Amino acid sequence: MSTETTQAAEPEDAQVTLYDVDHPAPVIEPPRARTGKTPKASRTNFEMYGWLFMRLSGIVLVVLVLGHLLIQLVLDGGVSKIGFAFVAGRWASPFWQVWDLAMLWLAMLHGANGLRTVINDYAERDTTRFWLKWLLYAATVFTVLLGTLVIFTFDPNIR
Amino acid sequence: MPAGTLYRGREGMWSWVAHRVTGVLIFFFLFVHVLDTALVRVSPEAYDDTVAIYKTPLVNLMEYGLVAAILFHALNGLRVIAVDFWSKGAKYQKQMLWTVMGIWIVLMAGAFYPVLQHTLRTLFGS
Known part of the structure; x- marks a missing residue:
């Protein structure tokens, strides 16, 4: 009888005092706590600035890209009108040159940072991650420089 | 929900999946x-000669798909910003996602003829 009552009482006791001297609560470090063991590479706020950049560039890109789509694909006959003459007409104006340059840089950096996140999430092997990101950065630098060069050196009388 | 997964399903997860998929597709097109x-x-x-490819029916249809992806990514991106910065x-x-989908459907309906008019005119005349 006496053993039965003690057995029944124990689980209730354990629930009331989940943590006591014999069962200390596990110490959980805040997720981003920096300790002496934190590698130097992760002591900057790079990821926070990346997160902020995605939101700020995103707002600007909504205007730049939707305006671009409206002009290229919706207004004035849609895709029919696009050709060398149409590009020459638009890039005759510094306004559209700056528009396209800003769109190129922001969209490429926004997309590159997005794909960096995707690679970090799904590529589990260190070497796979390294080479995929190396390929991404190389392609991004190449494309941004090529596009910038094209906008700055465009010649309507090329022939 | 299967054990050992962080995926929660419903509006939150699926809009996140769609945001990733459209983002990657847009980046490759870029x-x-x-x-x-x-x-x-x-x-x-x-x-x-290369732009002529963009005027073929199949690629013209893909442009409509590109518009669909960009519109979703843009509108859902604004929703993500609201989730992060609005108290x-x-x-x-959830309500914001359904608002996004409503605006998306209206804009996609409005873009149908302007974007595809080149193909519609070539295939069905005048």
Whole structure:
């Protein structure tokens, strides 16, 4: 009888005092706590600035890209009108040159940072991650420089 | 829900999945698009010959798909910003997603003829 009552009482006791001297609560470090063991590479706020950049560039890109789509694909006959003459007409104006340059840089950096996140999430092997990101950065630098060069050196009388 | 997964399903997870998928697709198109535009530095003919591909029915339809992806990514991106910066953002994330989908459907309906008119005119005349 006496053993039965003690057995029944124990689980209730354990629930009331989940943590006591014999069962200390596990110490959980805040997720981003920096300790002496934190590698130097992760002591900057790079990821926070990346997160902020995605939101700020995103707002600007909504205007730049939707305006671009409206002009290229919706207004004035849609895709029919696009050709060398149409590009020459638009890039005759510094306004559209700056528009396209800003769109190129922001969209490429926004997309590159997005794909960096995707690679970090799904590529589990260190070497796979390294080479995929190396390929991404190389392609991004190449494309941004090529596009910038094209906008700055465009010649309507090329022939 | 299967054990050992962080995926929660419903509006929150699926909008996140759609945001990723559309983002990656748009980024890959951007590479192609900068390369095709770079042809203006080669010759007007090289550029016009390549742009002709954009005027074929299949690629024209893909442009409508591109518009669909960009519109979703843009509108849902604004929703993500609202979730992050608006104090009631997380509370209303579902309502905001359905608002996004409503605006998306209206804009897609409005873009149907303007974007596809080149193909519609070639296939069905005038």
